[in-house]
Amino acid sequence: MGVPHFVLTYCLNTTVLSLSSHADRQTNGKLFYATALVGIFEKPLDLITPDDLRGLRDNRVTESQSHDYKLKLPTRKPTSSATDEPDSDFLVDASAFANTRGGLLLYGVKTARDQSGQDRAYPSAFPGLKDFNFDRERLRLGNSLRTGIDPPISNVQFREVVSPDAPDAPLLLVRVPRGVVGPHMVTGGGRHEIYRRSESGNYPVDVTELEEMFLSGVTWLDHVERFRQERVNRIRAGGSSNPNFEIGSSVFVHVLPIGRLDRLLDLRPHEEELRKVAPLTSAGWSFRFNTHGFMTYNGTVSYTQWFRHGGVEGYSSAYRGSLPKPLGGPTSLLYIKKLSDEVQNFARIAVERMQSVLGLDPPFAVCLASYGFAGSVIYLGPEFGDPHPIESDVELLPPIIVEEPSAPNLDKEMRFLLDVIWQSAGYDGAAPSK
Numbered sequence: 001m002g003v004p005h006f007v008l009t010y011c012l013n014t015t016v017l018s019l020s021s022h023a024d025r026q027t028n029g030k031l032f033y034a035t036a037l038v039g040i041f042e043k044p045l046d047l048i049t050p051d052d053l054r055g056l057r058d059n060r061v062t063e064s065q066s067h068d069y070k071l072k073l074p075t076r077k078p079t080s081s082a083t084d085e086p087d088s089d090f091l092v093d094a095s096a097f098a099n100t101r102g103g104l105l106l107y108g109v110k111t112a113r114d115q116s117g118q119d120r121a122y123p124s125a126f127p128g129l130k131d132f133n134f135d136r137e138r139l140r141l142g143n144s145l146r147t148g149i150d151p152p153i154s155n156v157q158f159r160e161v162v163s164p165d166a167p168d169a170p171l172l173l174v175r176v177p178r179g180v181v182g183p184h185m186v187t188g189g190g191r192h193e194i195y196r197r198s199e200s201g202n203y204p205v206d207v208t209e210l211e212e213m214f215l216s217g218v219t220w221l222d223h224v225e226r227f228r229q230e231r232v233n234r235i236r237a238g239g240s241s242n243p244n245f246e247i248g249s250s251v252f253v254h255v256l257p258i259g260r261l262d263r264l265l266d267l268r269p270h271e272e273e274l275r276k277v278a279p280l281t282s283a284g285w286s287f288r289f290n291t292h293g294f295m296t297y298n299g300t301v302s303y304t305q306w307f308r309h310g311g312v313e314g315y316s317s318a319y320r321g322s323l324p325k326p327l328g329g330p331t332s333l334l335y336i337k338k339l340s341d342e343v344q345n346f347a348r349i350a351v352e353r354m355q356s357v358l359g360l361d362p363p364f365a366v367c368l369a370s371y372g373f374a375g376s377v378i379y380l381g382p383e384f385g386d387p388h389p390i391e392s393d394v395e396l397l398p399p400i401i402v403e404e405p406s407a408p409n410l411d412k413e414m415r416f417l418l419d420v421i422w423q424s425a426g427y428d429g430a431a432p433s434k
Contacts, residue, residue: 051164069109280316
């Protein structure tokens with residue numbers, strides 16, 4: 001049986017778009033677009049021009065699953081808070097895009113109508129938005145996406161573009177990414193509903209589709225868990241890496257792009273920046289390309305492994321030492337404060353570099369695992385009492401999901417993971433009191 005034409009077209013377009021996206025990030029935005037395959041809806045927002053908008057009108061490009069035209073900005077609804085709440089229809093539009101494949105909202109566009117007054121859903125004019133304040137509207141709409149949708153939609157992009165018809169009245173473009181950690185429910189405006197997007201518009205999902213959406217989210221996290229388990233097993237087994245790292249004790253930190261572990265990035269253009277990311281527990285290091293991507297490493301003790309899907313793995317075998325005999329030794333000692341500080345710092349750097357260097361967007365999974373410390377002790381000094389023995393290894397801890405580009409809660413959430421290690425020795429958390 002032959003493959004239907006529309007399937008071939010979709011596959012070809014998807015491949016070209018993916019490669020174009022990577023090329024754009026790796027050539028500082030100097031990218032030539034094949035207009036037959038890549039249009040305005042796939043271009044980076046900062047490359048969209050008035051000519052692109054004219055093309056929508058000239059070619060009578062109608063609204064679809066990937067984009068929607070709006071004449072006016074979302075309506076302000078007075079509230080008791082410092083900022084007004086947008087019309088809940090805006091939240092429906094944004095959540096429907098996020099729950100499907102992502103999409104683009106274009107504000108300041110008038111659509112054509114036929115003789116009977118029926119909307120033809122393609123642009124007829126670009127009157128733009130009069131008295132428009134970009135910073136104010138971006139803040140207002142961005143806040144509504146965080147407070148009116150659960151879970152919030154992160155990494156939504158806003159762009160002001162000059163109107164082809166009214167230079168003093170710009171258009172507002174809002175690009176909503178496909179949600180990976182969802183489904184996203186509209187909770188603003190008194191609603192508690194979940195929507196998706198079809199070629200003809202938004203629609204509320206039924207029970208069967210909702211179940212599929214939840215399962216899709218679980219599948220992405222399953223990919224993360226399988227990947228890190230395979231990596232831990234490979235390194236802990238020994239003999240399968242170059243250099244062959246010490247495995248008497250092991251700490252792993254993974255920061256992985258959720259939903260994109262099957263992608264392929266060329267790391268060569270970023271080698272100079274990736275060299276700067278130090279391994280855990282290291283004052284100096286070497287670097288090299290390897291089977292999995294690019295690595296910085298400190299002998300056989302620790303490394304930072306950048307994978308070709310853009311994720312990163314930090315590893316160290318140097319957090320276990322010896323407790324001196326006068327303090328109750330000889331026994332092995334976990335350098336817990338050093339581990340806590342360095343793991344948090346590594347996660348922060350990884351999240352920042354994945355965005356600024358590799359051009360990846362959240363969400364990211366931040367993961368911690370430790371092995372080989374059962375029977376060791378945590379000792380903080382005489383003022384904190386006797387050494388505390390560690391009952392058992394914590395192994396693979398559940399991932400933290402980073403959805404905001406700035407990761408404002410990363411340190412706080414990392415402490416929850418570190419608490420488990422401290423508590424395995426009887427302390428109450430990562431900042432124990434005497």
